[in-house]
Amino acid sequence: MKFPHSGLYYYCQNLSDHINKLLVETDQPLMRMYLPPRKKLSLHPKPYHLIEQKWHKLIQPFLLKCRVWHAPFQSGRILPDKNRFPHLKVVLTIHDLNVLHEGKPDDVQQKSLAHTQSLIDQSDVIICISEFTKNDVLTHCTVGDKPIYVIHNGVNKLPGSIEAEESLYKPNREFMLGIGYLNKKKNFHVLLPLLQLNPELELIVIGCHDDPDYVATMWQQAQQLGVADRLRLPGMVSEAAKIWYLQHCKALVHPSLAEGFGLTVIEAMQFGKPVFLSPLTSLPEVGGDAAFYFPSFDAEAMQETFLQGLKAATCPKHQEAILKNAARFDWEKTAQQYLSVYQSIAG
Incomplete structure (x- = not known):
């Protein structure tokens, strides 16, 4: 969540918010929140936050009781070393393989695919945000017998009317x-x-x-x-x-x-x-x-x-x-689908 206003930022924000809301409403244990000492935020009912520190490359205390690690992006990193934490299950979300559809050079496409494949190899479950992406993954990557689900992103209900700032350009024509x-x-x-x-x-x-x-x-x-x-x-x-x-x-x-x-x-x-x-x-x-x-x-x-x-x-x-x-796309429905996947592999 390094870049506000990006699609990935809103995806992570909304998914964590709505999953934690579901956990509160159903009186289930919340995921533990790990924060640096300088942060003083309530543990309940805010979403789980992990702020990466340099020493996390050597010591990862947040993984000791972790059952499911969700890697939310096919071009990012999967942090856990599963040799050290064999109990931990990894869920990988693949948003797209757009590099194949943008006219990029072959070497760029292959480098990107190789990275995504390395994340797939470390994962236990794959989630794609569209049927199109799933078909791309099955065509260009090796999934083996790992479960692969399609869960569409949700969309927040926008307010019916709003007052924008006075400085906003407002055209006089359509x-x-x-x-x-x-x-x-x-x-x-x-x-x-x-x-x-x-x-x-x-x-x-x-x-x-x-x-x-x-x-x-x-x-x-x-x-x-x-x-x-x-x-x-x-x-x-x-x-x-x-x-x-x-x-x-x-x-x-x-x-x-x-x-x-x-x-x-x-x-x-x-x-x-x-x-x-x-x-x-x-x-x-x-x-x-x-x-x-x-x-x-x-x-x-x-x-x-x-x-x-x-x-x-x-x-x-x-x-x-x-x-x-x-109305087909709703974050509460999306969060419930993700939570079901987490629970199915958490043991």
Whole structure:
């Protein structure tokens, strides 16, 4: 949880919060909380925290009574030495194998896969956050006879209305909204011709400027198309600002090339917004029949999908379908599924 505002941060935060909430509600023993001496926080009912210290490489007292260690990321590390702690069971969550779908060089793909495989080899149970990811893992990795489950991420229910800060840019006309890191994988530049074909709209893309060269190229393309005055790239914004943009946008546009899940898709659907996605990786699994999918990134094809989708989204039945799809993803249900996996192997 080193980087706030990242998807992995929210995943870890919400999973720990909701699992501990379940344990409190069902009067089960809470996981022990280990904190440095300078921290004085209540043991109950806050979630489990382990703040890594240098000496943990040699001495790991928190593992003595630990039954299940959950490694929450396929590109991270698994800390326990199972030779020293043979009683300990390891659960590994694999969010995606996006490196296979981003056009990376072969050596980069193989290095990433080798690391993920090393974590799989140290694990007792594998959890994938989508069926797409599970299929990727079974195709490109060796799982053997280890159980492999699919547990979708949950999504927090967003407030129905919120007041954003006064300094927030609030357009005077309708706008399309994109959310995500600005880099090649997110593919936001393909929206610029769509902006050109819809002169009544603005495009706002919020998120970290992850690749400055990509951002510069996007601005250059916007200037060439004559739409730079209707493009806004404010970078990171507060949670309140994100919610305001979701509440007021015309539609969410998410042409990403690779996603393990796609949290922003469900967040937009909670507000009944039409969502336009690429048909790649896990996005059709998350968006379901309630989303609209660009058949290609050709400007005319995107425009046809966009206009037809906006019209279809005004239908009450489709509005109902959008909200129903959003309701499929709930952190309490997700936490219960994880807790069941923990309990099944804890002994």
